[in-house]
Amino acid sequence: MQIFLLGVGKSGTTGMLYKIAEGLPECRAFSGGMPGKYLGDYPNAVYKHTYEERKGKGFDTYRRHLAVQPYDRKIWMARDPRDVAVSRILYRFHKGTLFCRRQFRAYFDRILAKERDPASIPFYEIYRYTGHGRWPLSREEVGEEERVRYHRMRDFVKTLGQDWFIFKYEDMVQERFEGINGYLGFELKRRAEVPRGSGKDKVVRKKSFGDWRHWFTTEDIALFQPAYAPYMEAVGYDPEDWALADPPVIEPRYSSQYVRNLARKGPVNVVRRFFDNLKQRRRRR
Numbered sequence: 001m002q003i004f005l006l007g008v009g010k011s012g013t014t015g016m017l018y019k020i021a022e023g024l025p026e027c028r029a030f031s032g033g034m035p036g037k038y039l040g041d042y043p044n045a046v047y048k049h050t051y052e053e054r055k056g057k058g059f060d061t062y063r064r065h066l067a068v069q070p071y072d073r074k075i076w077m078a079r080d081p082r083d084v085a086v087s088r089i090l091y092r093f094h095k096g097t098l099f100c101r102r103q104f105r106a107y108f109d110r111i112l113a114k115e116r117d118p119a120s121i122p123f124y125e126i127y128r129y130t131g132h133g134r135w136p137l138s139r140e141e142v143g144e145e146e147r148v149r150y151h152r153m154r155d156f157v158k159t160l161g162q163d164w165f166i167f168k169y170e171d172m173v174q175e176r177f178e179g180i181n182g183y184l185g186f187e188l189k190r191r192a193e194v195p196r197g198s199g200k201d202k203v204v205r206k207k208s209f210g211d212w213r214h215w216f217t218t219e220d221i222a223l224f225q226p227a228y229a230p231y232m233e234a235v236g237y238d239p240e241d242w243a244l245a246d247p248p249v250i251e252p253r254y255s256s257q258y259v260r261n262l263a264r265k266g267p268v269n270v271v272r273r274f275f276d277n278l279k280q281r282r283r284r285r
Contacts, residue, residue: 096266
């Protein structure tokens with residue numbers, strides 16, 4: 001069985017990859033790269049990919065690949081875009097801070113301020129300092145960036161046929177596997193986790209959902225609701241539920257400490273990823 005797994009970064013695709021691989025006998029698990037990179041003559045394999053325009057992995061790329069490469073099962077991994085935003089922004093400097101130390105310092109100072117008083121600074125103010133080129137972004141640029149990203153995702157999801165299964169991150173966390181088990185034809189392994197040595201310490205942060213309620217403010221709602229609501233509705237989230245935590249609490253171990261550890265281990269993670277890819281190439285031979 002050949003399985004194609006696709007989602008946006010920080011939507012739980014890595015965790016799902018290993019749950020599938022552990023549930024299917026003699027299954028090879030492949031992660032990343034351009035679509036088709038790791039294809040081989042395997043009896044069972046799962047290929048995990050992420051949507052990322054910046055790296056040339058937009059939906060047109062995946063559509064072209066899927067038009068010529070058949071898969072037995074295809075899964076879109078969905079997650080509440082507000083939680084994705086928080087996870088993605090905290091993950092931004094996972095490769096380290098070489099050549100961007102001033103940017104990281106400005107970004108990190110705002111995270112510390114947010115921790116001390118979550119209501120004092122909107123989430124988008126931290127987002128402004130996460131650009132891969134010019135920074136800081138304006139408030140309007142932040143909103144437009146998210147609007148475009150989720151407009152494209154909404155359009156893609158709306159075209160998915162009956163041969164796809166949309167699986168939510170929240171269902172994975174709560175181990176609600178009945179639907180996807182029926183689609184796959186086998187049972188996912190509840191206890192399967194991202195293995196150590198596969199970057200677990202940087203991929204896994206909190207394994208929960210609804211964290212955005214502590215990070216967002218009323219200013220963020222005004223900015224992000226128009227960007228996220230169409231996609232939320234398309235994949236089954238309530239686009240009207242924007243209730244914030246009262247009082248909001250941000251724990252350092254899941255924010256500043258997590259960010260600091262990621263940045264410190266960044267060069268090691270880059271080297272580890274290189275050798276992981278090398279191992280995957282050797283397994284294909």
